[in-house]
Amino acid sequence: MRMAELSRRSGVSVPTIKYYLREGLLPAGAVTSPNQADYGNGHLRRLRLIRALIDVGGLSVAAAREVLGAVDDPSVVGHDLLGVAHCAVVPTKRAGRDTEEWLAARAEAATVVERRGWHVSPNAPALDLVADVIAAARALGLDELLGVIDGYADVAETVAEHDLGTVIARAQRGDTDDEMGRQALMVEAVVTGTVLGESLLTGLRLLAQEAASARIFGQTAPSVG
Amino acid sequence: MRMAELSRRSGVSVPTIKYYLREGLLPAGAVTSPNQADYGNGHLRRLRLIRALIDVGGLSVAAAREVLGAVDDPSVVGHDLLGVAHCAVVPTKRAGRDTEEWLAARAEAATVVERRGWHVSPNAPALDLVADVIAAARALGLDELLGVIDGYADVAETVAEHDLGTVIARAQRGDTDDEMGRQALMVEAVVTGTVLGESLLTGLRLLAQEAASARIFGQTAPSVG
Numbered sequence: 001m002r003m004a005e006l007s008r009r010s011g012v013s014v015p016t017i018k019y020y021l022r023e024g025l026l027p028a029g030a031v032t033s034p035n036q037a038d039y040g041n042g043h044l045r046r047l048r049l050i051r052a053l054i055d056v057g058g059l060s061v062a063a064a065r066e067v068l069g070a071v072d073d074p075s076v077v078g079h080d081l082l083g084v085a086h087c088a089v090v091p092t093k094r095a096g097r098d099t100e101e102w103l104a105a106r107a108e109a110a111t112v113v114e115r116r117g118w119h120v121s122p123n124a125p126a127l128d129l130v131a132d133v134i135a136a137a138r139a140l141g142l143d144e145l146l147g148v149i150d151g152y153a154d155v156a157e158t159v160a161e162h163d164l165g166t167v168i169a170r171a172q173r174g175d176t177d178d179e180m181g182r183q184a185l186m187v188e189a190v191v192t193g194t195v196l197g198e199s200l201l202t203g204l205r206l207l208a209q210e211a212a213s214a215r216i217f218g219q220t221a222p223s224v225g
Numbered sequence: 226m227r228m229a230e231l232s233r234r235s236g237v238s239v240p241t242i243k244y245y246l247r248e249g250l251l252p253a254g255a256v257t258s259p260n261q262a263d264y265g266n267g268h269l270r271r272l273r274l275i276r277a278l279i280d281v282g283g284l285s286v287a288a289a290r291e292v293l294g295a296v297d298d299p300s301v302v303g304h305d306l307l308g309v310a311h312c313a314v315v316p317t318k319r320a321g322r323d324t325e326e327w328l329a330a331r332a333e334a335a336t337v338v339e340r341r342g343w344h345v346s347p348n349a350p351a352l353d354l355v356a357d358v359i360a361a362a363r364a365l366g367l368d369e370l371l372g373v374i375d376g377y378a379d380v381a382e383t384v385a386e387h388d389l390g391t392v393i394a395r396a397q398r399g400d401t402d403d404e405m406g407r408q409a410l411m412v413e414a415v416v417t418g419t420v421l422g423e424s425l426l427t428g429l430r431l432l433a434q435e436a437a438s439a440r441i442f443g444q445t446a447p448s449v450g
Contacts, residue, residue, distance in 0.1 A: 011320075011321050011324055048364045051321070052362075052364075052365060055319060055357070056357045079438050079442045089427065090427070090428070090431065095280070096236050096276070099236060109428075112429075113432055119439050120432050120435045120439070121435070126428040126432045129427065130429060130432070132280070132424065133281055133424050136273070136280075136281045137417075139273045139277075140417060142391075142395075142414065144390075144414065144418075145391055145417070145421060145422065147394075148388075148390070148391055149425070151383070151384075151387045152422070152425055152426055153429050154383075155383050155384050155429075156430045156432070156433040157437075158376070158379075158380050159377065159433070160430060160433035160436070160437045162376045162377065163437075164437045166367075166372070166373055167369075168441070169369045188365070192365060193369075194431075194434070196362060196367070196370060197370065198430075199354055200355060200358040201426065201430070202351075203315070203334075203351040203352070203354035203355035204337075204351075204374075204377050204380075206311050206349070206350075206354075206419075207338055207343055207345050207349060207352065207355070207381070208341075208343060208381040208385035209307060209311075209388055209389070210307060210345045210349060210351070211341075211342075211343035211344050211345055212382075212386060212388075213304050214304060214344050214345070
């Protein structure tokens with residue numbers, strides 16, 4: 001298909017498609033004449049994946065490029081792929097990660113992981129993120145938030161079981177896409193599950209909070225439906 | 226204290242403090258001479274709050290300004306405050322929210338909320354976010370992700386109970402800060418709990434995923450501790 005049709009079917013504007021081509025997120029189409037290229041269903045699917053990562057998941061273009069590179073790399077499989085998805089979701093650079101207070105928070109995060117019996121890499125970026133939260137909560141005297149870490153960890157375990165379950169279900173599915181093998185579909189499921197699952201959990205948590213708040217504060221909001 | 230001391234004690238650089246002053250996130254200090262101002266513990270606490278919102282929570286400067294404005298506004302209380310925190314966490318503008326597919330996903334999100342018996346505003350920004358995820362998952366054929374929405378919703382309810390519990394515990398706490406009343410502390414707990422809790426949940430989910438993945442894929446990562 002021509003770029004105009006690719007734009008229409010994906011809902012992505014032509015200038016944005018050109019931007020993704022320039023940034024190397026979308027592979028070039030097959031050149032059919034000096035001014036035209038032909039795009040296939042693989043391009044359409046890739047555009048939907050890019051939108052999911054950037055628009056819904058909130059990834060930067062650079063982080064999306066990293067994730068897509070791993071999706072395209074057949075040597076990145078299973079457990080390693082999760083690492084790539086995690087690095088994309090967690091901002092790695094952050095100031096203030098050298099203070100005494102932060103290092104104490106980092107040790108506390110490691111203690112939580114040890115207490116849960118979770119075997120994770122000592123360099124997992126998510127450990128730094130948890131340390132950031134602990135350090136910020138301590139600085140603000142928000143002891144109540146620190147008190148629910150184990151409650152949150154219980155919940156995180158349940159979510160992780162759901163997440164891995166979806167990947168396994170995907171891998172066992174009979175059908176495969178015309179242009180993608182089973183491995184590529186599973187890979188895609190890992191990264192989109194991590195990134196989209198994040199936004200899904202955020203949205204549902206906020207809705208559940210609103211419902212609980214309305215109940216507790218005695219205010220009624222109109223029911224949706 | 227002088228700005229240099231405020232910088233040292235908060236860990237925020239002087240140029241960044243000046244930027245927050247210009248952007249109206251941090252109130253001006255008491256002018257002591259044409260070139261100097263004096264800052265109090267309230268400024269120190271506010272700087273820590275700004276860092277928590279922007280650096281740990283990932284809010285934009287504009288979103289942080291909105292949240293801080295609500296914290297400072299005594300007329301914004303209880304349930305309304307949650308709305309402000311939610312608008313800050315969820316990106317409101319997003320392209321592609323007018324297609325037939327998206328509107329169907331939006332209706333599906335409303336059905337989930339109705340099924341859970343959650344009373345929420347029909348204009349809740351989180352409903353749009355859930356719809357974004359549903360639409361993206363449908364476009365990518367990720368039916369497995371859609372299959373775990375109710376599992377995620379169970380988890381979201383548990384997290385929301387923890388969240389509201391921390392706010393109530395905060396409100397009932399005996400001690401109050403020198404420069405802040407009980408109401409202001411509670412308000413702060415709502416917004417920081419929403420924003421920091423988000424990052425905490427993200428971090429713990431990724432760690433639990435890594436642990437579950439290592440177990441399932443039969444790879445062992447070194448234990449942290």
